[in-house]
Amino acid sequence: MSRIRGSGNKNTELRLISFFKAAQITGWRRGSRAIGRPDFVFPQKRIAVFVDGCYWHGCPRHSARRNQTEYWKDKIAKNRQRDRRVTRALREQGWRVLRVWEHELAKKDWARLCKKVHQVLG
Numbered sequence: 001m002s003r004i005r006g007s008g009n010k011n012t013e014l015r016l017i018s019f020f021k022a023a024q025i026t027g028w029r030r031g032s033r034a035i036g037r038p039d040f041v042f043p044q045k046r047i048a049v050f051v052d053g054c055y056w057h058g059c060p061r062h063s064a065r066r067n068q069t070e071y072w073k074d075k076i077a078k079n080r081q082r083d084r085r086v087t088r089a090l091r092e093q094g095w096r097v098l099r100v101w102e103h104e105l106a107k108k109d110w111a112r113l114c115k116k117v118h119q120v121l122g
């Protein structure tokens, strides 16, 4: 289950890359070693991007609907805590942090995603 690892997963990362290409957004890199291992960074602008899977990161729109055992509820709560810690730690080091939900990667929502990304990228 590759979904457990990291913030997003290969599939969501590839979808964000397709989006970047379609939106002609350049300057991003993968495989950053910054705190929390962001999925993408814009090193010039010091922006860290995480793609958060709806289930594992407790998206308010999708995660709550599924049947969850206590074990998973606890695990997801811990993921969310870690996400907040990572975001805070990066901000303290002068990064701006952009978190994209898995569900925001749907092609039909790319216009909205584009606005969100440009709000941070400038």
Ligand SMILES: [Zn+2]
Pocket (backbone or CB within 6 Å): 054, 059, 060, 061, 062, 063, 101, 102, 103, 104
């Ligand atoms: Zn979601």
